[in-house]
Amino acid sequence: MGNDNTIRWGIVGAGRIARRFADGLAHVPGTVLAGVWSRRAESAGALAAPFGARAFEHFDALLGEVDAVYIATHQDSHPEYALRAFAAGKPVLCEKPAAVNARALQTMIDAARASKRLFMEAMKPPFYPLYTQLRAHLAADPIGDIGLVRAGCSIANVPATHPSFSMDIGGGALLDIGIYEAFLAVDWLGEALDVQTIGRIGATGVDTFASLNVRHERGISQLFCGLDLQGRGDALIAGTGGTVTIHENWWNPARATIMYLDGRKVELDAPFEGGGLNYETAHFCELLRAGAIESPVMSHATSMRMIAITDAARRDLGVRFPFETE
Ligand SMILES: NC(=O)c1ccc[n+]([C@@H]2O[C@H](COP(=O)([O-])OP(=O)(O)OC[C@H]3O[C@@H](n4cnc5c(N)ncnc54)[C@H](OP(=O)(O)O)[C@@H]3O)[C@@H](O)[C@H]2O)c1
Structure with missing residues (x-):
């Protein structure tokens, strides 16, 4: 996070919901889209360009340049990217379903807690x-x-x-x-x-x-x-x-x-x-600034249930x- 508390977001995946999330950042003060990574360079570039964000060639390079990660790939790959983000010390807002089954979700929650990083499923209502x-x-x-x-x-x-x-x-x-x-x-x-x-x-x-x-x-x-x-x-x-x-x-x-x-x-x-999507993002940013690792509204237990x-x-x-x- 910069000195002015601006949260630099990185997006993983560059499809429909990623674009909506990126558009929504304009409604969340104190945030910027810093980077995008996806498995195809051209889709990452197309999402990043209108926001003046950087399209990264490698996911790990993106992790080095952002304060928070939004995972917007398909659900089979959410755990993989979340675990890599937590290993790099980055908090994760993860699209729904956070994982396809309880077993995979538990690995994400365990990794978030072990790394003491904020983790929330992006359940918007x-x-x-x-x-x-x-x-x-x-x-x-x-x-x-x-x-x-x-x-x-x-x-x-x-x-x-x-x-x-x-x-x-x-x-x-x-x-x-x-x-x-x-x-x-x-x-x-x-x-x-x-x-x-x-x-x-x-x-x-x-x-x-x-x-x-x-x-x-x-x-x-x-x-x-x-x-x-x-x-x-x-x-x-x-x-x-x-x-x-x-x-x-x-x-x-x-x-x-x-x-x-x-x-x-x-x-x-x-x-x-x-x-x-901007409301869940704003909530996540508030938690991040407060040093929380879990949302009281969208808790890990709620995701597991x-x-x-x-x-x-x-x-x-x-x-x-x-x-x-x-
Ligand atoms: N909260 C909501 O309102 C809402 C609404 C819709 C969807 N969602 C959730 O958002 C997620 C994405 O849905 P979507 O509709 O945005 O899908 P989408 O339009 O197909 O976009 C998925 C993006 O992720 C990339 N991707 C997929 N698997 C990947 C992997 N293993 N590694 C790297 N990149 C990968 C895709 O790359 P390619 O371009 O190469 O395919 C594409 O850029 C899903 O989990 C879905 O349930 C949430």
Whole structure:
């Protein structure tokens, strides 16, 4: 970090989400895109150029010139780059899913803790202004004991060439989309104790649709995710004294309606700026400046609880990636 506390970011991977992250830095004061590395020099160069950033030829060279690393490759390679970043003493913000299974995620958490470096999965919804307002509102004016989360998202027009259809990179609806719903469920209901899944497997072997009923420490969640139906939607959080609807698209939350049993209705309206990734980035930067190694909002335990759900659901559906040897 420079004397002025500016955080020099390095991006690994140069695809769709990497570009959105880079654009979002303009909304996070005290940050700069310092460098990009990806496996193809031309895509790293194309991402770096408009931001005046340097395209690195080698990942280790990038590590030497940045204060924080954002991993935006496909999920099969997240652990490899995270471990190399921690070994070089660099903190990591890692795209979701942080890893394809709990075993791989645990190696990342262990390495982060051993190196005492900040590590957070880039799960964006909890950092949006709407979600923060909702938490504060329910803390002050609760809807009783929350016992149900119902949420889903299915996208019908995913091109056949999209990485989500690839077994080789750890694709599938559960890891691409279901991980968001898993977050919402564990955030309000706690750890999953039992997962029951039905779904469909597509031609490439990935799960193309999954419907989950999950028993948690504090209630039940009903979740779905898909790559073959159109089912964009809202999310419902139900308590003994009322309900919250986070309106579509709930994973980019901007509006919620709270209905209380006593007839009161509260509307929360909090548009987001900058594409949305900027809020998690700003949170990460604050933690980094404060010397933290874990986020209290998106903790390591929360990431482990989320991946436990997708692991269990993939087991139910019989989806095992070729590189998963155990
Ligand atoms: N938070 C969100 O809203 C959000 C949205 C979409 C995706 N994501 C997550 O972001 C990650 C990337 O998704 P994407 O849609 O951006 O994919 P993408 O457009 O295909 O881009 C992936 C990039 O990473 C590079 N790459 C892939 N594997 C690599 C490896 N082993 N080593 C080095 N570079 C590698 C690719 O290189 P090539 O150009 O050579 O292929 C490409 O530049 C996924 O984990 C996905 O789940 C998050």
